[in-house]
Amino acid sequence: xxxxxxxxxxxxxxxxxxxxxxxxxxxxxxxxxxxxxxxxxxxxxxxxxxxxxxxxxxxxxxxxxxxxxxxxxxxxxxxxxxxxxxxxxxxxxxxxxxxxxxx
Numbered sequence: 001x002x003x004x005x006x007x008x009x010x011x012x013x014x015x016x017x018x019x020x021x022x023x024x025x026x027x028x029x030x031x032x033x034x035x036x037x038x039x040x041x042x043x044x045x046x047x048x049x050x051x052x053x054x055x056x057x058x059x060x061x062x063x064x065x066x067x068x069x070x071x072x073x074x075x076x077x078x079x080x081x082x083x084x085x086x087x088x089x090x091x092x093x094x095x096x097x098x099x100x101x102x103x
Contacts, residue, residue, distance in 0.1 A: 004060055007052045008067060008103035012096065014044045015071055019089040026086065038075045045071060063103055070095045
């Protein structure tokens with residue numbers, strides 16, 4: 001675990017919170033509100049990326065970009081189906097556990 005691990009942990013917390021909010025909005029029958037969850041997450045993710053870029057050496061960005069790629073997959077937005085987003089979101093822990101721990 002490096003001194004930059006806090007960024008990976010913040011990304012993890014942000015993703016998990018967004019996923020929970022998305023699922024809640026879908027369960028409450030509010031697809032319009034649910035559709036706004038991932039863009040908010042992406043803004044937070046972009047803010048974290050910019051902050052990290054200000055504080056790191058470039059070799060760390062390769063690992064960070066891999067986490068970003070996984071977050072893109074796990075939002076399920078490419079499917080444009082709520083069920084796909086929920087199913088893809090469940091892969092987050094499996095795909096990122098080691099990466100976050102070792103970041």
